[in-house]
Amino acid sequence: MDGSTPKKHVCIVGAGISGLRCADVLLSHGFEVTILEARDRIGGRICQSDQLGYTVDIGPNWIHAWTDDSKEPHPIYTLAMATNTPLHHWNNKQLIFDSNGNSLSAELTERLSTLVWQIIEMAFQQSEEAHLNGSSHTIPAEDSLYDFIRRKAEELVTNEKERGLLLQMSEMFGAYVGVPVWRQSLRFAWMEECCGGEEMFVSSNYSAILARAAKPALDSPNCHIQLNTLVTSVVTHKQRLPNQQVKISTATGSTLEFDEVIMTTPLGWLKKHHKSVFSPALPDRLTSAISSLSLSNLEKVFITFPIAFWSQQTTNSVPQNNPPGESASPCYMNWLTPSYPDSLPTNPNSWPQEIWDLSSFSPPNNYSTILFYLYGDCSKHIVKLIHNKSSAEKLALLKEFFKPYYSRLPGYDEERTECQPKAILATEWCMDELSGYGSYCNFQVGIEEADKDVLAFREGVPEKRLWFCGEHAAPFEECGTVAGAYLSGEAVARKVVDVYR
The missing domain is CATH 3.50.50.60 (FAD/NAD(P)-binding domain)
Known part of the structure; x- marks a missing residue:
């Protein structure tokens, strides 16, 4: 013009x-x-919300920055740098509990989690190669990412117990895409590879x-x-x-x-x-x-405690010899298909649970908070459970559901007030009409x-x-x-x- x-x-x-x-x-x-x-x-x-006593994002938290030098600078990372928005790079420490509520050894955790991501990368590669050479149709539309992981697990893991653990650990990918891994299309897995970039978490807010x-x-x-x-x-x-x-x-x-x-x-x-x-x-x-x-479902539950009691402890599951200034605590914790008695009354479907430790951020953003990511049917169940309830009712219901998991963190003591949640915030996107009662697009089987x-x-x-x-x-x-x-x-x-x- x-x-x-x-x-x-x-x-x-x-x-x-x-x-x-x-x-x-x-x-x-x-x-x-x-x-x-x-x-x-x-x-x-x-x-954002201030319900925890400080400001947190109830929408996106992450920046999945690509590392390909051929691309233009990542736009959101660029905006974060321009606004001095603090970003957190997670350590590689994990604490994983099996179906009986017992923590896995550090060696087993590292070996199997590394293999899970290697297999997922193989799936991305097969999916992308089929797309690039025009043979995507050779991957059945009903074939899921989980189907690929199961086949590879049978090929690469001879120990039956470890193979079962690996398959349970693969379910964590559901929190990235908002649906269970057996609903994720293998044919179009390459379109979810954004999760393979540099993972940064906005430690203040957006x-x-x-x-x-x-x-x-x-x-x-x-x-x-x-x-x-x-x-x-x-x-x-x-x-x-x-x-x-x-x-x-x-x-x-x-x-x-x-x-x-x-x-x-x-x-x-x-x-x-x-x-x-x-x-x-x-x-x-x-x-x-x-x-x-397809439309995914992803919800978040923030639970804040008086202190980060879990970071005061070390266990056999956590690698030691940490660099100066780095916490001995794992940043990521996962409960695989929980089937222990105290979990079943509120979680009879044994939906796995995972948290990220927000107390590991640099000051002043290192609040004593753990963040649960919920996806698929579990996320819809939690939102339906608390929707239109009073604040007190929400707090009681959420404590009842999540206690079987946070009570297994190192240092937990039922008698200590420091181990009792002081505030809980749960998102309710699947009840949000303007978002279409869901989260974001996803490519599901079929x-x-x-x-x-x-x-x-x-x-x-x-x-x-x-x-x-x-x-x-x-x-x-x-x-x-x-x-x-x-x-x-x-x-x-x-x-x-x-x-x-």
């Missing part, structure tokens, strides 16, 4: 990280932008990163952000003609018109509402993508064309002046991540810019 041309007016539906990055690029090219956000805040699924990403939109006179504005209807034309506009209706009864509309709404929301919101209906290829891509489904979102419907972005429209290997959402917003904005060049 040049100075003599009226500014084209673009509507972005959603003020999450993808919408904010999209607005940044459009504003830098002279567009007028209106962002319609249904929540009473910006950020989407990047948000608020400074979000503020920096939002600054261009918040500061520009050409950007208008309307909060508490739920979009209920998007009316497009059958083909692209000059001077047409897309009509948007909102729950408040207003009707607005724009030259282009970019939908950053989550996949789960599209699954629930695309048939009622878009008129005429979306193209078949896009509706197929909305239906085919899916036939996950890569083409993502490409359909990236392509959008330009002939209808309608575009899509978000973590489900991200670059391959970045789906389901903050970086993927950010990059998808940037990519779709550049496509709109190209239309008007």
Whole structure:
């Protein structure tokens, strides 16, 4: 656009990280932008809570930074560095409890966990090679990542007991993708390989990163952000003609018109509402993508104690001879398929549990908190258990469920007040309507064309002046991540810019 041309007016539906990055690029090219956000805040699924007595992220915590030098600098890592956001690099120490509640030896833990990740990397490699040489169809659509791990375990582990432990340990991958490992598609495992990059945890919270990403939109006179504005209807034309506009209706009864509309709404929301919101209906290829891509479920439970009693101890399971300043405590602890008596009343399905030790952060962020990651049916069970309950009821229910696990941490003593939780915070994303009652996209067994489904979102419907972005429209290997959402917003904005060049 040049100075003599009226500014084209673009509507972005959603003020999450993808919408904010999209607005940044459009504003830098002279567009007028209106962002319609249904929540009473910006950020989407990047948000915080002070319920523990300090601020924690109830949305994303991690930065999965790629290590490939051929790529551009990782955008979220770059924002973290620019805002002096502290990042934590975990040590490689683990404490794993077997199905009887007994801790495994350090040697066995290290050997089997290393092998688990080697096998998962083999699965990624097979999946990616099949994709690159056009033979993905040779991997059955119903074949799961767990099927691959089981076959490799039978090949590589002769000891039956150790093979069983390895298979149980492989279930930890469910907390990365939000579904059990036997639901994860092997054919499209390569699209989950973002988890193979450098793993960093935001040890404060994402608020400074979000503020920096939002600054261009918040500061520009050409950007208008309307909060508490739920979009209920998007009316497009059958083909692209000059001077047409897309009509948007909102729950408040207003009707607005724009030259282009970019939908950053989550996949789960599209699954629930695309048939009622878009008129005429979306193209078949896009509706197929909305239906085919799966939605994961991932929830978090933060439990804070008066002191980090578990880090005051050492056990036979924890390697010693630590570098100066490094804790002897493991950063990661896992309870494999718990079947001990005190776990079964509240967890009869024996869902495995895992925590990360947040007390290992550098000051001032080293709070005495452990973080449970829940996925699949377990996450839905916990949310259903506590939803619409009072704070006191939630605290009692969550203590009852998680006590069989934290009570097995080193140094626990039932009689010590320091070992009793003083605050618990549980997320409830699977009850969040604007997120579509789930977390992020996932590629589950049975899916036939996950890569083409993502490409359909990236392509959008330009002939209808309608575009899509978000973590489900991200670059391959970045789906389901903050970086993927950010990059998808940037990519779709550049496509709109190209239309008007």
